[in-house]
Amino acid sequence: EVINIIPSQTKGEGTLLTLECLGIEYHTQQIHIAKPYYFEDSFTVAVSIGDIYNANAGSEQPQLTNHSLIWLEANGFGNGLPFFNANNHEFGLNEDTAYNRWMDLIEGAGAAVSAGGALKFFELSFDYVGQNSISMRLRPSGENASPITIKNAKVTNPKTVGEQEGELSNPTGTNLLAWGSPEHGSLPVDNSRYNSGIMTFVFRPIWITGTVYDVDARVKDVDTSLGTTAAKHYKANTAHTAGATFAGDIAKWDQIDMSDEFGDSIQYSPWTDEKNVVWRNNGCDTELTGIHWTYKKKPFKGKPLCHKCCDILKGIRTPNGMKV
DSSP states (O other), rough: EEEEEEEETTTEEEEEEEEEOOGGGGGGGGEEOOEEEEEEEEHHHHHHHHHHHHHHOOTTEEEESSSTBBOTEEEEEEEEOSOOEEEEEEETTEEEHHHHHHHHHHHHTTOGGGGGGSSSOOOEEEEETTTTEEEEEEEEOOOOSOOOOOOOOOOOOOOOOOGEEEEEEETEEEEEOOOOOOOOOOOSSSHHHHHHHHHHHTTTOBBOOOOHHHHHHHEOOOOGHHHOOOOOOESSSSSSEOOOOOOOGGOOOOOOOIIIIIITTSSSSSGGHHHHHHHTTTTSSOSEEEEEEEOOSSSTOOSOOOOOHHHHHHOOOOOSSSSS
């Protein structure tokens, strides 16, 4: 997935658009887990972590597969952690991501069994089954069915942070120029609130038959009869239990869009708000033709003021004696 979109412009290279991408397994670093395990082996704990990830992943996040299967080098997927090391895992003291919990198991595996290890080293990676599915490859170190050699990247045009002009980042938000400092304040929160609304809207759960929905519950549903995969979003107007089909319950839902949820109430960019007013007041024609603005045919002749301002200021002399 594309994580950051970074535009830049230099005299030597012109305009560039840098895309920073991550594999979809980075979603395992977005789901947090807090659960203690007592007298459990490493294999069972790793399976449980994967199950919790799947239960909490959003509808647009990939599902984890093969984490409950024993690792076989011939298959190239599965969970290779041992069954024989029953220990206590204090994962309930604080929240951490699913990926970090797996890494905790792996990092301790080299220790003695009495210390929670297995006297063996492991490594973790994932295969892409599809754009919505990842397959676990948690295996003993060195057991790679298809070894991959990663070449060193050659940096040809390094840039410092101060030279970055802007950045579109997912899911942290949009950065314009630079963040503020404790001494000088910070940027308005409008961008973050707007991006938060987009993320909430996009990752909204799909309607499920048999589910109890309260008033104002929000879901999305795809009407396959229209020949499209685009989902429409709805808000419940009546508390009910979902029937066999969404079409049968359509009267209990009101269709909504982004403008209803946050688009009309949160300003995406305070810096560009009401710029049409600035455009109209910069000395060009204030009369509208349809939805466009038209310039006066005659030049300004050194008087870049709107006509209404000229009427108000008529007769006032400037300090150098020039009459407006």
